[in-house]
Amino acid sequence: MSRTAHIAMVGTPMVSHVLPSLEIIRELVSRGHRVTYANTDHAAELIAPTGATLVRYASTLPVADNVWPDDPVAAASLFLDDAIAVLPQLRAVYDDDPADLYLYDVGAYAARALAEAQRRDVVQLSPTYVGWEGAQEEIGAAFMSLPGARAYQDRFAAWLARCGAVTTDVAEFSGRPRRALATIPRAMQPHADRVDDAAVTFVGPCLGSRAEQGGWVRPAGAEKVLLVSLGSAFTRQPEFYRRCVAAFGDLPGWHVVLQIGKYVDPAELGPDVPGNIEVRSWVPQLAILEQADAFVTHAGMGGSGEGLYAGVPMIAVPQGAEQFGNADRLVELGVARRIDTADATPEALRTALLALTADPRVAARSAALRAESRAEGGTRRAADLIEERLAL
Secondary structure (H helix, E strand, O other): OOOOOEEEEEOOOOHHHHHHHHHHHHHHHHOOOEEEEEEOHHHHHHHHHHOOEEEEOOOOOOOOOOOOOOOHHHHHHHHHHHHHHHHHHHHHHHOOOOOOEEEEEOOOHHHHHHHHHHOOEEEEEEOOOOOOOOHHHHHHHHHHOOOOHHHHHHHHHHHHHHHOOOOOOHHHHHHOOOOEEEOOOHHHOOOHHHOOOOOEEEOOOOOOOOHHHOOOOOOOOOOEEEEEEOOOOOOOOHHHHHHHHHHHOOOOOEEEEEEOOOOOOHHHHOOOOOOOEEEEOOOOHHHHHOOOOEEEEOOOHHHHHHHHHHOOOEEEOOOOOOHHHHHHHHHHOOOEEEOOHHHOOHHHHHHHHHHHHHOHHHHHHHHHHHHHHHHOOHHHHHHHHHHHHHOO
16 A cells, blocks of 8 residues: 555535545545545535545536536636636635645546646546547648637637646646546447557446445336436426426336436426325435346446446437437447437437347347446555555
8 A cells, every 4th residue: 555645635516526436535544544535515415424534615617407508619718717717716716735645536637737836646536438540630620620619719828838747738638637537337438449548447337335325126027117317307297297297207117216406396297196106306326226126327427437347238318518429329238229309208218228228139139238347446446556656
């Protein structure tokens, strides 16, 4: 084991970005390190059980209402604005108590700027896919052709020039971490053969018992279990939930757990929800997936990774951002069907479920990818690699 140290994790307050880091943080604390976790009150309850000390900052990101712009430049600008606002708050704490090593979420630009200004080592924890050789030419060029992209780029460069960062090239700073641990299955990474293995290690989903989230018991008599969840940010979908009720209600042998989120009233599903459908505003997702036979998901990276880790066939109904690409990747892997929201009729959903769960090829691929994902090492490997950095 390496020496004990002060390790600082700087996160972003989106739940889907906080969850993948929690078990790594818990493991580092259990190994005797002093771990601080910079985030907002929005994430405080998630972080508390890890044993890390919360360093509070105020964020400008729209996490309270989860209303995000569709325009890529506007979305990118939100993260730059947040970095500009958060960096002085981080410096107020960490200039007097610098970490030996900084960990940071892919969206927490202020953390890399802080670490570089302090000449400290820094490791990115990426809960989504990472850049690959040629990505800047393939994706960056398209981004730069959008209205407002040049102004965004210039503003980012000006901030880097004045904030103390060593890396002043915007593309390198935002897209090429010095060292990264990707908490996703390598199978989900686009162009995985073109990722720099010297800089990036795929450790797969970093999961634990999540005992603090509670458990779930499969009802007696349930021959098969289906989980329906659109995650935490895309849950304002009462019409979709009604279609799920129509698709899966009273389906022989099936028990359905339908997570509708905090923004939808169960009454919006109608007065006669069939008895085989369990309606919840929130569920312990992993606990259910470990007992499930199928998963209707928005194909966020967290849900996609957990579905692969559990070996569960999926119906991917993407809602935004990278989810459309994730959905297509799951289909390519042979473990899912993609149905866009507009096409998600009760008939289409029911047909996809029955076809997926009856196909032995899907079962075989799901089992193979489950084994592959678990072999990547998860939490313990991530913590080992972080401790290796402390020994440098």
